[in-house]
Amino acid sequence: MQKPSLPKGTRDFAPQIMRKRLHVINTIVEVYRKYGFEPLETPAMENLSTLTGKYGDEGDKLLFKILNNGNFLEGLNAADFEAETDLNKITNHIAEKGLRYDLTVPLARFVVQNQHLISLPFKRYQIQPVWRADRPQKGRYREFWQCDADVIGTDSLLCEADFLLIYHEVFTRLHLNNYEVKINHRKILEAVAETIGYKGELMTLTVAIDKLDKIGWEGVSKELAERGFAPEQSKLLQELLQQFDFNTDVIGALEFSLKDSEAKSAGINAIKELLALLGNKVNSLQVKLDLSLARGLDYYTGVIFEALIHESGMGSVSGGGRYDNLTGVFGLPGVSGVGISFGLDRIFDIMENRSLFAGQDRPECKILLCHFDEVSFHYTNEIAQTLRDKGISAEVYPDIRKLKKQLDYANKRNFAFVGVAGSEEVQNKTIQLKDMDVGSQSQLGLNELIEKLR
C-alpha cells in the first residue's frame, strides 16, 4: 500500500486551521460588504482561450492546463510531435480548459458576458482559490486563495479612496497594525521617466526599479547600466525614488522633484483628488507614495497599490490597481475598473507566526454531554436537543464508555464545557456542568444550564 500524498504546493486545511482561515475570511468579507461589495463566484476552470495572453509570457507558462477528455490525441500525427519547436500547437489541441490564475480575468469575462444582469458601476467581492504552476517556496503555493474586491465601470477616485480605508479596517481588525500600503500612479511613473530623460519602454525602467527593496540601489543601478542607462540618469533616478508620506506634503514633494509634463500634472491631480476624498482620515491610513512601486504594468493604467506587513519576512500580502481597459480583450472597450486582492495564505502565515489567532482555539460547539449508561445517554440526548432548540450548540458523546474516555475526548477537542449526567442527575433532572479550563463543577437544573451557556 502506497502512502497517499498531495500534489506539490497544495495543502489540506484541518478544522483547527479552517477556524483560523474563516476568521480572516469573515473579517475581510464583513469589511467588503460594509463598503457595498456583493459576492461573486466563478468556475475553477475557464476556457484556455480566456486565460492565455492575459498575464504575459511568464503567466502563460504558469497556467495549469486540463487535458481534454476522450481521445485527446485524435487528429495529431507523428509529424506534429517531431516538430519540437511548436509545443503550443499540441497543447492547444489536447487541452482547451485551464485552472483560473487569478480572479480579475474571470471577473472581466463575467462582466462582458452578463451585461444584462449587472448595473454599472459593478462592485463585487470574490474569495476563491487560484492556481499557478510555480515552484512552491516560503509564502508561495500552487493553490492559494485570493480575496478580491473590484469596482468596474467608474473612473471615480472614490474607489481608490475606499480601498485605502478598507486596507486600514481589515489590517486593524486582524491586529496587523504594522502594515504599510504603498501607492503609485502610472502617470507619475511616466513623469519619472521623463524627468530623467528616458525615452524607451516604460516597462524596461519599471522592471528594474521594482526590485529596489529587494536588491537595493546597487543591484538596481547595475541592472539599469546593463539596459543602457547613462550613469547620470541612474543617479537622478536614485534621487527621485524616495517614499513620500501621505501625512506630509506629498504634492509639494512631487511638484518639486518631477519635471513639468502632461503626465506629471495628470498624476499629481489624481493624488490631490485622492487626498481630498480621504480628508483628515489620511493621518491614520499608513499610506506611502512610493515612486519605485511598479507592479504588473501589463494592464494597470492608473493608481497602483501594494500592501505589506513590516517584519513579516513575507512579500506583499495584497496588490491592486486601476485598469482602464480590462474588458476590452473580451470585446467591451472603455470600461474602467479598479480592485485589490488580499493573499489569504500569506496573511494567515503571518498571523500564525505572530500568534494572532487567540480566541480561535475553541470548537464552535459549546458543550459536550457525557453519560454513564443507557438511561443517562438518552437523558443527555434530550438535553442536547433542548439546548439546540434554544440556539445553543451541543454535542452528545455517541458511545457509552468510561467517563474518563469521554472527558479525554472533550479535552482534545478543547471544549469549554462538559455536561455530565448519571443516574443521580436523571433522577433530579439536573446536570453537572464542568468548566474545562478551571476544572470546577456545579449541579444545575436545565434552565440554569441554558442561562449559563447563553
Place this chain on the structure above:
RNA sequence: GUGGUUGUAGCUCAGCUGGUUAGAGCGCCGGAUUGUGGUUCCGGAGGUCGUGGGUUCGAGCCCCAUCAUCCACCCCA
C-alpha cells in the same frame, strides 16, 4: 525554467570514521480497587531508513540515478 538543501515511526529528530535484533521525545492504544480530562506512573503497538541500482564480507551511513521536500532566483499573493 535555473541553483542549492533535506528525505529514518503519525509528528519533530538522533544514529560516532560503514560492523550484530535502528533509537528518543511527543502523539496513539491499554492500564493504575470501575462517577471525572488536561499532571504523574506502568505496559503496548508502530519503521522493507523516499525509490531503484552500484561499491563492499557487510550500507541508514559511501557512489550514481530518480522522485519528493524546503529555500533562493525569475515572477508573483
